[in-house]
Amino acid sequence: MNATNFRCFLFVIFALLLSPSFSALGKSNQQKQVVVEHGIVQKAIEIGGNWTRSGSELVSSASTNCLVAGNSINDGDFQVNLHLSIDSINSSSAQVYFAGSYFIFDAKPVNASGKPQLAISGVLFPKYKYIGDAEKYIRAGVPFDFKIKKKAQNISFYINDNQVFATEITMALSGYIALQTKRNRMKVSAFSIQGKLSPVKPINFLYECGKEGYFGFRIPAIVTSTKGTLLAFAEGRKNSLADTGDIDLVLKRSEDNGKTWSKLSVIWNDSLNVCGNPCPVVDKTTGTIYLICCWNLGTDFESVNPQLTGKDPRRIFVIESTNDGKTWSKPREITKSAKEEGWAWYATGPCHGVQLERSQYRGRLIIPCNHIDLKIKKNYTHAIYSDDHGKTWKLGSSSSQDQVNECSLAELPDGKLMLNMRNFDEKEKYRKVSVSTDGGMTWGNIYSDKVLIEPICQGNLFRYSFPEEGKSRLLFSNPADETLRRNVTLRLSYDEGSTWAKSMVLYAGPSAYSDLTRLSNENIGCLYEAGYLNQNQCVVFQEVSLKDLEK
Numbered sequence: 008m009n010a011t012n013f014r015c016f017l018f019v020i021f022a023l024l025l026s027p028s029f030s031a032l033g034k035s036n037q038q039k040q041v042v043v044e045h046g047i048v049q050k051a052i053e054i055g056g057n058w059t060r061s062g063s064e065l066v067s068s069a070s071t072n073c074l075v076a077g078n079s080i081n082d083g084d085f086q087v088n089l090h091l092s093i094d095s096i097n098s099s100s101a102q103v104y105f106a107g108s109y110f111i112f113d114a115k116p117v118n119a120s121g122k123p124q125l126a127i128s129g130v131l132f133p134k135y136k137y138i139g140d141a142e143k144y145i146r147a148g149v150p151f152d153f154k155i156k157k158k159a160q161n162i163s164f165y166i167n168d169n170q171v172f173a174t175e176i177t178m179a180l181s182g183y184i185a186l187q188t189k190r191n192r193m194k195v196s197a198f199s200i201q202g203k204l205s206p207v208k209p210i211n212f213l214y215e216c217g218k219e220g221y222f223g224f225r226i227p228a229i230v231t232s233t234k235g236t237l238l239a240f241a242e243g244r245k246n247s248l249a250d251t252g253d254i255d256l257v258l259k260r261s262e263d264n265g266k267t268w269s270k271l272s273v274i275w276n277d278s279l280n281v282c283g284n285p286c287p288v289v290d291k292t293t294g295t296i297y298l299i300c301c302w303n304l305g306t307d308f309e310s311v312n313p314q315l316t317g318k319d320p321r322r323i324f325v326i327e328s329t330n331d332g333k334t335w336s337k338p339r340e341i342t343k344s345a346k347e348e349g350w351a352w353y354a355t356g357p358c359h360g361v362q363l364e365r366s367q368y369r370g371r372l373i374i375p376c377n378h379i380d381l382k383i384k385k386n387y388t389h390a391i392y393s394d395d396h397g398k399t400w401k402l403g404s405s406s407s408q409d410q411v412n413e414c415s416l417a418e419l420p421d422g423k424l425m426l427n428m429r430n431f432d433e434k435e436k437y438r439k440v441s442v443s444t445d446g447g448m449t450w451g452n453i454y455s456d457k458v459l460i461e462p463i464c465q466g467n468l469f470r471y472s473f474p475e476e477g478k479s480r481l482l483f484s485n486p487a488d489e490t491l492r493r494n495v496t497l498r499l500s501y502d503e504g505s506t507w508a509k510s511m512v513l514y515a516g517p518s519a520y521s522d523l524t525r526l527s528n529e530n531i532g533c534l535y536e537a538g539y540l541n542q543n544q545c546v547v548f549q550e551v552s553l554k555d556l557e558k
Contacts, residue, residue: 037084042076042184043198050077051198052209054539055217061194068094068192071217073104075539076184078204080106085202087155087184091195095147098123099191104540105155106182107491107517108132110164113141113191130491131162131176138164138172150196157202182516183207183539210514210537213259214241214546216248219271223248224257226357227534227546228285228522233294235527237261238332239534240285240298241546243273252305254281256298260332264526265548274298274326274335279305282338288360288372290396297397298326298335299355299374321353322346327397341400345376345391352379355391358415358467358522366422368446372397375426377412378405385409388428390416390447403448411439411453417470419503420479426450427468427483427504429461436460436489440504458507459498460489468504469523471531471553479503484513484521484533492519495535499556511556513549517541529553 041049046063055071067074093101098115108129114137116124124137125144144166145151154165157180163173184200186193214224221243228240238260245253255276260269275282284301304319323345324338346353353376360374373392380387387405394401411428419425424443430436438459441450459466466485473479481504487496495518499509513521514537521535531551538544 037201038078038204039199039201040076040078040204041199042074043195046196048074051075052077052207052539054544055215058195064092064194064196066192066194067188069217070188070190071222072188073540073544074186074195074198075207076198076200077207078200079181079183079207080200081181081203081205082179083203084158085155085180085200086157087153088197088199088201089153089186089195090150090197091153091186091193092148092150093145094192094194096123096141096145097191100189101191101193102187102189103153103155104129104183104185104187106130106180106184107493110153110155112145125166125171127164127172130178131174131180144169144171150194185540187540207539210539210545210547212545213239213268213534213548214243214257214271216538216545219243220245221255221257222246223544224546225520225536226283226285227520227536228287228356228358229524229532229534229548230287230289230296230359231524231526231532232289232296232331233291234331235262235264236331237265237524237526237532238287238296239268239546239548240274240287242283242285243271251281251303251307253279254283254305256282256285256300256326258332264528264530265532265550268548275300275338277302281305281307284355284357286356286358286360286374286376288362288374290372291362292370293396294329294331295397296328296332297360297372297393298328299360299391299400300324300326300338301353301355302338320351323353323355323391325397325400341391345400345402346378347402349381350378351381354378354413356415357413357465357520359469359524361416361418361470363418363422363424363446364473365418365420366446368394368422370394370396371446373416373424373447374400375414375416377414380405380409383409386412386431388412388414388426388441388450390426390443392447404450406441406450406453408453413465415466415468416447417468417481420473425468425481425504427456427459427466428453429463429465430455431463433463436462438466438485456504459483459485460487461485462488462490462492464492465520467522469525471499471525482523482531483507484523484535486518487512491517492541493517495519495521495537497523497531497533497551497556509556509558511551513551514547517544526550531556 052075054073056069111126113123114126216223243257414428471480519536
């Protein structure tokens with residue numbers, strides 16, 4: 008190469024090094040997404056209610072409203088940039104959500120007389136942490152810049168370029184970035200994220216937070232009637248996602264395997280009180296659908312009822328439909344026959360019940376339940392059952408061990424009953440199992456299923472088919488994670504739960520309670536809690552092909 012050619016070669020190399028495309032090669036995993044620019048949404052998902060544009064700002068004041076960035080972050084470094092304002096500094100908990108954690112702009116102080124605080128919580132910060140007086144950094148109604156920067160193992164938070172908190176983290180981060188107004192009014196003029204990004208797939212909610220007259224929905228339960236109609240139940244929580252307060256039992260029906268659904272109907276609304284824990288069971292002999300459920304005063308809650316200091320401790324009721332779920336009877340109380348004296352907190356399901364098909368207990372309707380024994384303040388499971396097509400209900404014995412509660416049932420080919428239970432032992436991050444040989448009246452020793460990991464949450468066991476239908480198929484669903492309510496997974500066993508041969512992730516994001524049913528087209532109907540910000544934001548129905556699960 009002569010001198011002239013060499014100089015040309017150096018010039019080309021130098022030009023390439025300076026070019027944007029070449030310099031970006033070292034940052035090939037870094038992408039930038041503009042979510043909001045000059046108050047105009049570029050790429051985002053609005054949850055719970057619409058954000059409206061006012062001048063160069065995007066405005067929201069509804070407590071259920073969330074603005075989710077159209078791309079989520081994956082493992083690696085990232086940065087979030089915001090220019091926003093909140094109308095008041097009043098402990099509203101207006102916040103930024105990022106990959107399972109929260110930065111809160113005006114958290115409620117520890118001392119009621121104290122000033123609202125900046126705070127952090129969530130996956131990265133197991134203990135809720137206050138990090139400074141909010142009014143030191145933010146003024147009501149005045150726009151400010153907010154940044155989250157993650158680089159290597161460090162994460163930092165900035166308000167107007169002032170670092171307000173920094174810490175070292177040891178876990179990989181991935182997930183959604185979102186804004187939530189809570190009890191404030193938020194105005195956003197700019198919102199962008201940078202990092203390794205992947206598109207967010209919108210969720211098709213059956214019950215959506217902030218819609219149909221309810222703050223949110225939880226506790227899904229689903230059955231298929233004798234006519235093939237799907238009945239999807241939930242708790243409609245009127246004013247918050249709390250487990251107490253004004254809670255109604257609600258229903259949607261589908262006559263085409265979940266392709267279309269009826270409007271929401273309210274099965275039971277008792278003023279400001281709790282009507283909840285739906286546990287439906289279908290009597291295949293008569294076609295009647297029974298909904299076993301619980302009631303308590305909206306001013307009582309679980310931490311009160313174990314001490315029996317609540318004004319009206321938990322009671323049990325049955326509601327029934329003889330016309331495929333179109334209309335329902337008035338609630339009929341069965342507390343005296345379904346609950347022992349000395350039991351405090353009590354819950355039915357939550358999930359479906361079963362009708363036994365084998366052994367001398369054929370035809371029995373059985374409902375999985377749990378309670379707290381006041382004497383020793385421990386959680387136990389039990390079942391209630393009816394041998395006269397729902398006319399009367401009897402109480403079976405409690406589980407042989409404590410530290411278990413929310414549970415589900417499935418009949419085994421030999422007529423035994425398997426009970427799969429939520430585990431309260433934080434040292435063992437997996438489900439507990441027990442078997443009954445007498446139709447659910449008594450239960451054997453409890454053992455662990457170490458494949459079925461859980462973050463202490465509800466799960467669902469469901470008999471899809473018996474051996475004479477070609478194969479024995481037992482299904483199970485729960486959030487398959489040891490620490491977080493996320494990654495709701497459907498599993499299949501051919502050997503009555505001894506092993507789980509197949510599995511399918513239904514939703515990798517925040518997710519929690521679930522229930523399963525068999526559709527009239529032989530597919531599987533899955534009803535589960537899911538959301539972008541937390542595991543119980545909304546309720547989703549998903550149809551899963553049995554062939555796809557068995558691949």
